[in-house]
Amino acid sequence: MANTPQAKKRIRRNERRAEVNGARVSRIRTFVKKxxxxLESGDKAAATAAMAQVQPELARGVAKGVVHRNTASRKFSRLTKRLAALA
Known part of the structure; x- marks a missing residue:
């Protein structure tokens, strides 16, 4: 249990940050799933539009520190490779 005022404040702050960061990760996952x-449907136009939304979301996640840089790079690379295979 936290004893110092600073430790109590850190607990409160960490709970708020966990909520916000969880929402960010969830939003990224939603865009990746879309x-x-x-890509599964085979519609190149829809896939291109979806990719245009995924890239900034992943970049924002990296900037905010909720997704590792390499993880975002790997996800975007794999999606891009699948998009190129649709042609």
Missing amino acids: AEAA
């Missing part, structure tokens, strides 16, 4: 669904 892109994967568009």
Whole structure:
């Protein structure tokens, strides 16, 4: 249990940050799933539009520190490779 005022404040702050960061990660996952669904359907136009939404979301996640840089790079690379295979 936290004893110092600073430790109590850190606990409160960490709870708020966990909530915000969880929402950010969830939002990124949603966009990635939409892109994967568009790629599965084989619709190149929809897949391209979905990819245009995924890239900034992943970049924002990296900037905010909720997704590792290499993880975002790997996800975007794999999605891009699948998009190129649709041609």
